[in-house]
Amino acid sequence: MxxxxxxxxxxxxxxxxxxxxxxxxxxxxxxxxxxxxxxxxxxxxxxxxxxxxxxxxxxxxxxxxRLSGPTMVEALAGGAITAERAGEMLAELLRRLHAVPPRLSADPDRRVLHLDLHPENVVLTPQGPVVIDWATAGEGPPGLDSAMSALILAQAALTMPDVAAAARAVLASLLLHLDTIESDHLAEARSRRAANPTLSRAEIDSLAEAVTLINRTTAP
Incomplete structure (x- = not known):
């Protein structure tokens, strides 16, 4: 090799x-x-x-x-996909993932979770979107996976000025196409993100505001 x-x-x-x-x-x-x-x-x-x-x-x-095609982030930046479609696609990918039976657990309510599904981890190939980077994958309640995706987008909206507007728009679309995110799943996602050693101090400090952003976006 x-x-x-x-x-x-x-x-x-x-x-x-x-x-x-x-x-x-x-x-x-x-x-x-x-x-x-x-x-x-x-x-x-x-x-x-x-x-x-x-x-x-x-x-x-x-x-x-080796995949051919841009990441969803690159496609958003280049105008090849709208933020609304990106959020809808992320929701579709989460739903498809959570329809797969658990690999290890005997509990049918648990599912395979990606736990880091966001636009940088989706490659838009000619055959359709492909999800990469499964390093954080585990099994658990599907709502936790959805909460993690929403929280990552909310943090990007707050800490990454170059993509903040796009991240907010993708987040709004994602939440529109997902089932309601439960508060306990969002709390667990926040705890996991706070313990992530690869996050910057600014990203960790943004978590409380990110949760508020999600709650405000989902409010009627």
């Missing part, structure tokens, strides 16, 4: 081109990607739109299909 150029970088991992139409995603701290591979393979079996995936040469590696 010949590792090529760096083609992407996130908060915790780098993505390198391979010479066979695939990419290698490597955690900088060597975190184990075994569970992530298993979740993505399971979702693919249930026709959920994820990249094809293979175990990498090391525990912290993940080899996956």
């Amino acid at each position: 010949k590792i090529g150029e760096l083609v992407g970088a996130g908060r915790t991992a780098d993505v390198f081109a391979l010479d066979d139409g695939r990419v290698l995603r490597r955690y900088r701290d060597g975190d184990d990607a075994t569970d992530e591979v298993a979740v993505m393979a399971y979702l693919a079996e249930h026709d959920y739109p994820v990249p094809a995936v293979w175990p990498g040469p090391a525990a912290g590696d993940l080899v996956m299909q």
Whole structure:
């Protein structure tokens, strides 16, 4: 396996081109990607739109299909998709995910959760949207996943001036197309975001206002 150029970088991992139409995603701290591979393979079996995936040469590696197309963020910036359609699409992707039976839990009310589903983690391929970055995936109540997506968008609206207007518009559309977000799920999402070591101090400090923004947006 010949590792090529760096083609992407996130908060915790780098993505390198391979010479066979695939990419290698490597955690900088060597975190184990075994569970992530298993979740993505399971979702693919249930026709959920994820990249094809293979175990990498090391525990912290993940080899996956190289996708063609912009991220939802790039499409929004370039005017290829409206904020209203982006929010609707995120809601559709959440609903489709939560229709998949749990992989591990015996409780039928639990579902596979992404817990980081936002516009940077959706690639708009010619075949349709594909969800990437399953590092935070788990199982639990679907409402928690929806709350996390809303909270991430609300934080972007408050802490990222370059995309603030778009984030607010996507958030409003997402909330319009979702079931009501329960207060306990929003509280749990806030707690999880506060404990996320990759967030900046400004992002953590924005959480209370982000919750207020969500509640204000959903108010009749």
